[in-house]
Amino acid sequence: MIQITDYQLYEVPPRWLFLRLETSDGIVGWGEPVVEGRARTVRTAVEELLDTYLLGKDPMRIEDHWQTMYRGGFYRGGPVLMSAIAGIDQALWDIKGKHHDMPVYELLGGKARDRMRVYQWVGGDRPEGVADAAREMVEEGFTALKMNATAELRRVDSPSTVQAAEDRLAAVREAVGDDVDIGVDFHGRVSKSMAKRLATALEPYDPMFIEEPVLPEHNDALPGIAEHTSVPIATGERMYSRWDFKEVLEDGSVDVIQPDLSHAGGITEVKKIADMAEAYDVAMAPHCPLGPIALASCLQVDAVAPNATIQEQSLGIHYNEGTDELAYLEEPTVFEYDDGYVDLPEGPGLGIDVDHDVVRASATDVDWHNPVWHHPDGSVAEW
Structure with missing residues (x-):
């Protein structure tokens, strides 16, 4: 054995x-x-x-x-x-x-597609310069983008804050036209009252989805937010099992689920989550602002999930400045993006060859922590 x-x-x-x-x-x-x-x-x-x-x-x-x-x-x-x-x-x-x-996808039943559409991040944590960045990414061949909706937001914020978010999305839409999809990430920064206002304000610019409009602990607010917009609602990066996803699938409030293959139990669990979502006519767009192993794992499930619609990837993402998802691979061309798609890896297992020597030489005490933001009154803001 x-x-x-x-x-x-x-x-x-x-x-x-x-x-x-x-x-x-x-x-x-x-x-x-x-x-x-x-x-x-x-x-x-x-x-x-x-x-x-x-x-x-x-x-x-x-x-x-x-x-x-x-x-x-x-x-x-x-x-x-x-x-x-x-x-x-x-x-x-x-x-x-x-x-x-x-x-792996052959062991999971064989592929349901030959390649997977991907999207590219633009604009950073506190979004700025998004129109120019979006234009550049479209020129590089991406057909879908994602941006943060806002920086930190008060529980009940000013009309100018809502207008600023609307103006940013309007500028991106004008820059890239109607053939490019734009996901807008609320990042759990937004209270349910502001989520309703933002969803209504952004709807004329046809986002691909609004992501994590409220924190997972407030998923009970999603049906009410859904009533205020026809824009698809996406969530799931901070949900960790099929049982976490059960409620949002049953109440019909979510259109796109975003399990993370490095957080939600791996390939075994996310395949089950994808199957559950398919039964509710819900699409899947796996969350993956991470490294090459996580992305390769995502693509194995994307390959066999008929409801997988688009894949996040971290090339050039603002969280990973200085290192990209290709740095630790012996053959980085496995993740070449062409016309906004990536071909499914054809090699055995996850389909990638991790360069062990590079990994060993790069090993260090990782001390990355997300920023802690504060409101003007000194209280902690959601990042």
């Missing part, structure tokens, strides 16, 4: 954690288990799962391992545990695909 024999964890710039999982027959699988800003915490969770359970086990029993890692500790769910499970799950699928010499 093949056994899992060893592992290494590497914190690498700009804010990622890579897992290298080894087997007794020499196969290596890679995963990306990380919560941005909590790499050390997730690292400890991965070590606990591997040291106390997975070492010595058969890597082929992925579903059994997933269930044990999730249910075996009594306390379950949440970003840290689910991200640790996600990265391990990715590595197990990478091993299984390499063992059978085929891409």
Whole structure:
């Protein structure tokens, strides 16, 4: 019987954690288990799962391992545990695909498409210069973009703040025309009262979707927001299991779900989430402002999910300045973008070759943390 024999964890710039999982027959699988800003915490969770359970086990029993890692500790769910499970799950699928010499998507039923549409970020955290940046990205061949709607917002903010958001989106729409899709990310910065106002104000410019209009703990407000707009509503980057998605699917308020393959339990769980969403006629656009292993994992599920509509990717994203998703790959052309699409990886496992030497040489104590913003009165603002 093949056994899992060893592992290494590497914190690498700009804010990622890579897992290298080894087997007794020499196969290596890679995963990306990380919560941005909590790499050390997730690292400890991965070590606990591997040291106390997975070492010595058969890597082929992925579903059994997933269930044990999730249910075996009594306390379950949440970003840290689910991200640790996600990265391990990715590595197990990478091993299984390499063992059978085929891409993971072939083991999941075979591909339902040949390539995947992607979108490109523009404008930064506090959005500015978005029209020029959008024009440049369209000239590079992207057909879909995403931008933040606002900087920090008060619970009840001024008409000028709403107007500024409208003006930014109007400028981007004018710059790129009607053939380009524009996602607008509220980033959980917006209260439900302001979300209604913003959704109404932005609707004339036909966003592809408005993302995370409220924080997940306020998902009960989504039906009311949906009543104020015909713009598709997207959410899910801070939801970690099929049970988290169940409520928004059942109440019919969400049009696009955005599970993260490094946060929501990996390939095993997101495939199930995608299947649930398909039953409710809800599209999927996986969240992925992360590294190449996470993106490769996303594409394996995108390949087999008929309702996958577009894929986030981190090339040039403002969070990852100085390092991009290609830096740690032996063959970066696997993620070449052509006319706003990326071809599905054809290699075995996740379809990428991680350059172990580059990863080892780059390993460091990752100390990335998101900024903490404050309102003018000194109170903490949502980032």
